[in-house]
Amino acid sequence: MPVMDGFSLIQSLKDLADPFLPPLLVLTAQTSHEYRQRALDLGARDFVSKPFDFFELLARVNNLLEVQQSQVILRQQNDILEDKVNDRTEKL
Numbered sequence: 001m002p003v004m005d006g007f008s009l010i011q012s013l014k015d016l017a018d019p020f021l022p023p024l025l026v027l028t029a030q031t032s033h034e035y036r037q038r039a040l041d042l043g044a045r046d047f048v049s050k051p052f053d054f055f056e057l058l059a060r061v062n063n064l065l066e067v068q069q070s071q072v073i074l075r076q077q078n079d080i081l082e083d084k085v086n087d088r089t090e091k092l
Contacts, residue, residue, distance in 0.1 A: 010042040019075065023064040027052065 004012075010024055023045040028035070031049045039047055045067075046060050 007038060007042060010039065010044055014043045020072070023068050025060060025064060027057070 006026060006028065013021055013024065024043060025046045025048065026039045026044045027048050029050045036047050045064055048057055048060060
């Protein structure tokens, strides 16, 4: 990337601390173990090297989005349960 490298982008997005930020998948020509590990340590959820298989990439993206949606639903259910506990605690 000409202005900002992928690592800086991952860090900038991570710094937002937005729980609804989509999962990050790194798609790159870099194949070194150190590059992969650094991207994953910074917060990337998956890593695909070029050349890549389109259907594998599509499956990985779908898997990441499915997990993210499940996490959103779980957070919403936790919020509902927390509200119910607070309501019942106040009634006591």
